[in-house]
Amino acid sequence: MSHQYYKPAKSRLHRSELAVPGSSPKMFEKALNSNADYIFLDLEDAVSPNDKIPARANVIKALNEINWKEKGKTISVRINSLDTHYMYSDLIEIVEQAGDKVDTILVPKAGTSSDVYMVDCLLTQIENNKKIKNKIGIECLIETSLGMSNIKEIAKSSERLEALHFGVADYAASLRARTVVIGGLNPDYPGDQWHHGLSQLVMTCRAYGLRAIDGPFGDFNDPDAYIASAKRAAAIGIEGKWAIHPSQIDLANKVFSPPEAEVTKAKRQRREGAAQLLHESRLSSNVKAGFPRFFPPWKKGLIDQPEGHLWHDICLCQHRRPALDENIVAGHASGFLCDVGVEDAAVRRGQVFIQQG
Numbered sequence: 001m002s003h004q005y006y007k008p009a010k011s012r013l014h015r016s017e018l019a020v021p022g023s024s025p026k027m028f029e030k031a032l033n034s035n036a037d038y039i040f041l042d043l044e045d046a047v048s049p050n051d052k053i054p055a056r057a058n059v060i061k062a063l064n065e066i067n068w069k070e071k072g073k074t075i076s077v078r079i080n081s082l083d084t085h086y087m088y089s090d091l092i093e094i095v096e097q098a099g100d101k102v103d104t105i106l107v108p109k110a111g112t113s114s115d116v117y118m119v120d121c122l123l124t125q126i127e128n129n130k131k132i133k134n135k136i137g138i139e140c141l142i143e144t145s146l147g148m149s150n151i152k153e154i155a156k157s158s159e160r161l162e163a164l165h166f167g168v169a170d171y172a173a174s175l176r177a178r179t180v181v182i183g184g185l186n187p188d189y190p191g192d193q194w195h196h197g198l199s200q201l202v203m204t205c206r207a208y209g210l211r212a213i214d215g216p217f218g219d220f221n222d223p224d225a226y227i228a229s230a231k232r233a234a235a236i237g238i239e240g241k242w243a244i245h246p247s248q249i250d251l252a253n254k255v256f257s258p259p260e261a262e263v264t265k266a267k268r269q270r271r272e273g274a275a276q277l278l279h280e281s282r283l284s285s286n287v288k289a290g291f292p293r294f295f296p297p298w299k300k301g302l303i304d305q306p307e308g309h310l311w312h313d314i315c316l317c318q319h320r321r322p323a324l325d326e327n328i329v330a331g332h333a334s335g336f337l338c339d340v341g342v343e344d345a346a347v348r349r350g351q352v353f354i355q356q357g
Contacts, residue, residue, distance in 0.1 A: 008209035009162040010137060012074050012103075013037045014240040016252035017213060019078075021046035022055030028062045032071050036249045038240070039068070040076040043090055044108050052086050056093060063098035076139065078106040082115050091119065095126045095136065104137035104162060109170065111146040113157035120158045135160065142201055143167025143215075144174040151200060155208040163211035165242075166201050168194055169218070182218030183229055192232055202237040213240045220245035230255040 018036035020027050022043045031039050041062060047055045059077060068075045077094055080086035094102065107119055116138060123136055138160040142148055148171070155164065169182045177193065180186050186193055198214065205212035214233040217226045226248055230241050240256050243249045258266075 006156075006207070006209040009211060012162070012211070014074070014163070014211055014213060015256035016243050016249045017076075017240060018243045018246070018249060019046065019216070022059040023047045023051040025058045025062065028058075028066060030246065032066055032068065032073065034246055034249055035253060036073070036243060037253070038074045038076065040078050040106050042078045043086070044078050044080050052080065056086075056090060060094055060097050063094070063101040068101070074103045075101065076104040076106050077102060078108060078141075079119075081109045082107075082118065083109075088122070091122050092126065095123060095132070096130055099126065099130060099132045099136060100134065102136055104139050106139045106141065106165070108141045108167070109144050109147065110140035110142065110154055111144055112150050113153040116140060116154060116157040116161060120160055123160065137162040139163040139165060139213075141165045141167040141170075141215075142197075143170035145171075146174075148197060148200060151204050152208075155204045155210060161210060163213055164201055164205050165213045166194070166198055166215045166238075168197075168215045171197060181222075181225075182216055183214075184217065184219065184225060195232075195236075198233060198238060199236055206237065211240070212238050214238045214242065216242045216244045217248070218244070220247055223247065223251055226251055227255060 014037055016036045017038035017040060018031055018034060020031045020039060020041050022041050023046070028041075041059045043052065043055055043059065063075070063077075077090075079090040079094075091105065095105075105119060105123065107115065110116060119138055123138070126132070127135065138158055139162055140147075140154055142151055142154070142164050143166070147154065151164070155161065171177075172179045172182075178186055178188070183194070202212040204210075214230070217229050219225060230252055233241060234255055238256075241252045243252055
């Protein structure tokens with residue numbers, strides 16, 4: 001593994017994400033009572049220019065008057081893109097008036113890291129001014145050729161960033177791709193024409209600790225094609241998908257829920273890992289200042305009792321976490337030196353003294 005490490009974003013259940021137009025308040029209650037894990041109230045593509053300002057007011061009212069948390073929903077707002085005059089008012093009015101009810105802001109058509117910086121900067125100022133305690137997350141839609149070409153820089157652009165979404169419709173338009181249905185396959189292409197974009201996105205998300213989310217499938221009257229699209233995404237590591245119609249929610253939840261066999265395996269590995277850590281901590285529990293002194297493993301019947309004293313070179317762990325390797329065999333031991341005030345001279349020699357009984 002590389003020494004470079006990127007801290008994972010906040011963990012959220014994100015199998016399905018329901019898009020809800022801010023201009024349609026009648027849909028808010030239906031969204032609340034749906035099985036969607038994630039809901040975004042949309043001010044961008046689903047709202048006509050004449051409805052932009054009323055939709056913003058609807059969203060603010062919905063955030064303040066509907067208890068989304070009670071239903072276990074993660075709530076996001078998709079603001080208008082940075083190249084419109086609606087964007088700054090979307091962000092300022094929503095966060096100032098209902099910022100404590102918002103989990104994330106979804107930024108459409110992110111093209112460069114500076115786009116994310118601008119949103120981050122505004123959020124920080126508003127949160128400080130309004131004394132909002134919970135830091136609002138940022139998610140970005142990768143839906144232009146510019147955004148995809150700069151995806152790694154975007155992924156590293158802000159500590160607020162939690163997820164990247166694949167906006168297939170606008171991405172297709174940006175590439176001038178020939179499409180049949182949003183998110184669907186063109187029969188003239190030998191395979192999945194969206195595979196490269198999705199693979200680039202999921203690889204980037206995994207490298208930088210973000211959630212990878214697939215975007216919409218346009219034909220909600222074709223559940224089989226939706227499922228096929230979701231399965232292709234899940235196969236390469238995507239963890240959730242948009243639903244533009246309530247009928248797609250359960251389909252996404254089923255595809256992106258881990259199979260029972262994987263759940264059983266994970267539980268078994270967690271139990272085994274916990275038992276191993278307990279075993280190792282007991283072995284190193286008697287380490288004291290001076291030369292590390294381990295509880296004699298031969299008293300537990302783990303190895304044959306060695307003759308006299310045993311010196312053994314060890315590998316010094318950079319983080320110096322207490323651990324003793326499982327590779328303990330008769331007559332020798334290997335392990336990591338723990339940080340318990342060991343004499344510097346002993347550390348420099350890289351040796352552990354294991355005292356008999």
